[in-house]
Amino acid sequence: MPSSQTNRRTFLKQGLLGACAVGGLGAAYASYPKLKQRFFGQNQPNIILITLDTTRADHLGCYGYERPTSPNIDQLAAESLVYERAIASATWTLPSHASLFTGKFTASHGACKVVDGPLDLTIPLYGPKAINHYRARSIAENETTLAMLLSDAGYQTMGVVAGPWLKHVFGLNKGFEFYDDDNIETVNARLGEEVTDRALQMLRTPSAQPRFLFLNYFDPHSPYCAPPEFSHEFVTDYDLPADVRDDPAAIQKMIGLYDGEIRYMDYHLGRLFEGLKQYGMYDDAWIFITADHGELMGENGAFGHGGEVYQGVVHVPMIVKAPRGQQAPGRDDRWIQLVDVFPQILDVAGVAIPEGIQGQLPEEIDHPIVIESRTLPDINTGGDWFSIIDEGWKYVWSSEGNHKFFNLNEDPGEENNLFTQLHDQARLMDDSMHEYLASLPLPGPQAPATIDKKMQATLKSLGYIR
Numbered sequence: 401m402p403s404s405q406t407n408r409r410t411f412l413k414q415g416l417l418g419a420c421a422v423g424g425l426g427a428a429y430a431s432y433p434k435l436k437q438r439f440f441g442q443n444q445p446n447i448i449l450i451t452l453d454t455t456r457a458d459h460l461g462c463y464g465y466e467r468p469t470s471p472n473i474d475q476l477a478a479e480s481l482v483y484e485r486a487i488a489s490a491t492w493t494l495p496s497h498a499s500l501f502t503g504k505f506t507a508s509h510g511a512c513k514v515v516d517g518p519l520d521l522t523i524p525l526y527g528p529k530a531i532n533h534y535r536a537r538s539i540a541e542n543e544t545t546l547a548m549l550l551s552d553a554g555y556q557t558m559g560v561v562a563g564p565w566l567k568h569v570f571g572l573n574k575g576f577e578f579y580d581d582d583n584i585e586t587v588n589a590r591l592g593e594e595v596t597d598r599a600l601q602m603l604r605t606p607s608a609q610p611r612f613l614f615l616n617y618f619d620p621h622s623p624y625c626a627p628p629e630f631s632h633e634f635v636t637d638y639d640l641p642a643d644v645r646d647d648p649a650a651i652q653k654m655i656g657l658y659d660g661e662i663r664y665m666d667y668h669l670g671r672l673f674e675g676l677k678q679y680g681m682y683d684d685a686w687i688f689i690t691a692d693h694g695e696l697m698g699e700n701g702a703f704g705h706g707g708e709v710y711q712g713v714v715h716v717p718m719i720v721k722a723p724r725g726q727q728a729p730g731r732d733d734r735w736i737q738l739v740d741v742f743p744q745i746l747d748v749a750g751v752a753i754p755e756g757i758q759g760q761l762p763e764e765i766d767h768p769i770v771i772e773s774r775t776l777p778d779i780n781t782g783g784d785w786f787s788i789i790d791e792g793w794k795y796v797w798s799s800e801g802n803h804k805f806f807n808l809n810e811d812p813g814e815e816n817n818l819f820t821q822l823h824d825q826a827r828l829m830d831d832s833m834h835e836y837l838a839s840l841p842l843p844g845p846q847a848p849a850t851i852d853k854k855m856q857a858t859l860k861s862l863g864y865i866r
Contacts, residue, residue, distance in 0.1 A: 446686070447687075458715065469634075470666045481721075482718075484733045486716050488692060489770075490771065491706050492706040494511050497572055507840045549754070559573065559579045596668040626660040630667065634659040637653060684723045688744070694714065694716060718736060739757070785797070
């Protein structure tokens, strides 16, 4: 266990408000709404965007999960609009977050692993490097981000991140006045406890500007090692074998440990929500909660993320809490994607939505629901996977020829591949998907950047490079 887990237990013993350190706000926060109204009027609300790394929608209570993994998220969801069919644009962190911040699909923003990318991810362990398979692109140098647009509109833009793919070298910090990507150096990256602590510290100082706060929680990403206080309801044995693939009991243990990480993350989200309430910022804020991707737990023999596009890795939570009285809570069964968060946030901020993005407002979505899993051959031997979903029909294209076709309405577990039986229908969807992706503008040029040895070691420890 990491040494910082002692601090986790200390926080539990001290109690919620002691952990938050939200007392002593004084007269400064009493004057905050007046300052905001004076300088910006009442049409620029505070906006908080939260991503839950590696978090499956179907492992949260508000999406029907039977285990108590997410009481604080569930409570917020009860006040919010919950999108039941939210789909990630990609299967791993960098391209999914780039879609959130640009309103574009991977084919257009370009942030992904590519064999000839400008960012060298490889650690040369011995001898000369013959071929470097581990390279990536950041977002384009000329890309306009969500934070840039909000900053131009008068927002104070702040970010606190926990995952290594959100380090500034990948370009997702563009437009943030404050961007805290410290302490992402170990196999556990940065813990949710620290993300919440830093966020509350940032918010403690009143500001005359409206705020855009982006928070990234990483805890449900492997390895799973939440303190027993958060895992004991789901698992009693915390040791996993090196390979769980052919061991059903080990798979169930792994799922329990994963659920414990979600419960730990949820606890620190609860601290965040309580702090926002203490600061008088909760009721009047827009809060967007989503995930970059989920995690496969043995479904169809697949594990992890970054490769195949099964629902366990692409069906993500999307929860939108409006300022009090502005939006009725409820459920929405429209298909929606991460690219569509970008225009939603601009819309509630009163900022014009730029031309050239692929994301759309929920009531206007007519773009195809597409997923791009662009992989590297030495990491994901199954090749690239692209998918399109239309009215519950899901076509999956494989660069290795292992195409799939599912009826999600009747087969949500994707157990019955209908590609052979419904070949013609699948081919029509294949044509639509490839025509759409080919129609998208290509990414712009890359800014010069380098990745230091410490960052390379972090990525290797988390299994992103070998």
